[in-house]
Each structure stands twice: as C-alpha cells, then as structure tokens.
C-alpha cells in the first residue's frame with residue numbers, strides 16, 4: 591500500500607487517549623519550538639552489548655536481529671557511499687520518468703514536471719512535489735489491487751534486492767516485483783501503515799535508506815502494540831520479514847543535519863569547474879532522504 595508522504599503541519603496532535611502507536615509517532619514528530627526526547631530511540635551506532643541484550647537485539651557483524659518485533663533485521667552500512675550516490679541519482683533522474691509512475695502522474699497535477707537539473711556548478715533542482723515513484727508492478731489506486739501490467743524493475747534495484755536476499759539468506763528465491771521510491775524533505779513524515787496490498791505477505795520487504803537519517807517506528811499487527819523506534823542512516827538496509835512483514839510501521843521524523851559520510855568524496859581542494867552531478871546528488875542527500883523499498887507481490891514460483 592502506498593502512503594502519501596505528508597508535510598509537517600507543525601501542530602502537536604491534541605486528542606486524548608491516543609493508541610500506543612500514535613503516541614510514539616507523536617513523540618518523534620517535528621514540532622517547531624518543541625524539544626524531542628530521543629532517549630528511547632535505538633541508535634545501533636551507540637548501543638553497547640549490555641543495552642542490546644536488554645532490548646533483545648542480537649548482533650552478528652553488521653547485522654542486527656530484533657526479538658521484538660520478530661523478523662525486523664537491520665544491516666548497518668549495507669550500501670557504500672558510491673552505491674548510495676549512484677542509485678540516488680537514478681531515482682532522481684530516471685525512475686521518475688515514464689513509463690514509471692509518480693504521485694504527480696496519478697494525481698494529474700502536472701505531468702510535465704521538471705526533473706533533477708543541475709543549473710550550474712553550485713546548484714541542483716529537484717521538483718519537491720514528487721513524493722514517490724513506483725517501478726515494477728503498478729498498484730491500481732482506483733481498484734486497489736496490483737494489475738497484471740508492469741514495468742520492469744530496473745537492474746540496479748534488482749541487483750541490490752538480490753544482494754540483500756543473498757546476504758541474509760532469508761529465502762531461496764526473491765523477486766523484486768514492485769518498488770516504491772519515497773522522496774522526503776526534512777520536515778516530511780510517513781504515517782503508520784501496513785503494507786498489505788501484496789498477495790505475498792510472507793516474502794520480506796527490503797528497505798534501503800539514502801541521505802538524511804530518520805526515525806523508523808515498527809510495532810505489531812494492530813496499533814495497540816507499542817512500537818520500537820530505530821534510527822536509520824544512509825546506506826542501511828531495514829528488513830521486515832516473518833511476523834514483522836505484517837506489522838504497522840512508519841517514519842515520523844527525518845533528522846536534519848544528519849548526513850555525515852565518514853569520507854567526504856568531494857574535498858574542497860578537488861572542486862573545480864568540472865563539478866559532476868555526483869556532487870549535486872551528494873548535496874541533495876545532505877538535505878533530503880530517499881527510501882527504496884521492494885516487495886514481492888506474488889508468491890515465488892519455486893517453493894522453499
């Protein structure tokens with residue numbers, strides 16, 4: 591199911607008796623002038639072994655498996671910076687064009703939208719009205735199902751999906767069939783939802799993060815279960831497998847000023863008149879977040 595990425599209206603929700611899921615979303619949302627308590631946010635860069643044990647998190651190299659919700663797996667730094675820039679550039683330049691679809695195409699606001707354009711050495715432009723793009727099987731909004739028609743999932747996205755599945759060995763055959771690419775500005779958020787449109791509710795969702803870090807919340811099959819909140823950084827792979835595939839999740843917060851790759855590929859000394867698009871993509875990523883999540887819509891042909 592696609593969720594509209596929403597602009598933050600900057601007003602705390604006032605209702606009483608919020609369910610536990612909404613309560614957590616509210617806690618992490620950005621409200622101008624209000625401080626957020628991040629003390630319960632799980633940042634795997636900063637947890638020691640004892641804290642991980644207390645929270646039911648099992649580490650093996652860069653892979654973190656969660657007891658709750660069962661089936662959540664986070665691989666830190668799964669994609670290196672080159673991959674992050676290469677794939678983000680494709681999202682911004684290619685995957686927003688026909689035959690793929692975006693929210694603008696569906697809502698017919700403006701089909702001749704601008705795409706990512708480098709104006710000059712210093713500037714880039716991306717039409718921020720584009721909130722999401724969909725490649726692969728196209729979800730039919732009017733009839734609320736996946737139609738048979740489909741575009742091809744582009745090779746670079748197939749490749750990272752296969753790489754994720756091979757790395758974690760979650761199932762023998764994984765076919766990336768429908769992919770949503772979300773574009774977030776720094777005050778955007780995505781409300782809690784289930785991804786329940788796919789007939790295959792058992793194959794994992796592989797979800798890749800690019801650019802600004804975010805607060806990702808995931809709870810249970812209803813909003814009555816209190817979710818956990820995990821910090822996702824650029825390059826991370828978040829997996830919703832098994833039980834977690836059917837759990838409510840969302841992104842209540844994008845964290846401003848949080849994109850700090852260890853090595854800067856564009857040191858000032860190398861910046862000259864030949865600036866390439868990669869530099870602009872890098873700058874875009876320091877002010878925005880891109881998420882790619884891939885689903886298998888139908889059951890794999892070959893049984894496990």
Ligand SMILES: O=C(O)CCC(=O)C(=O)O
Nearest residue numbers: 770772785797841881883
């Ligand atoms: O942006 C994210 O990390 C999650 C996106 C998501 O849940 C979705 O597109 O269904």
Ligand SMILES: [Fe+2]
Nearest residue numbers: 783784785839
């Ligand atoms: Fe989702």
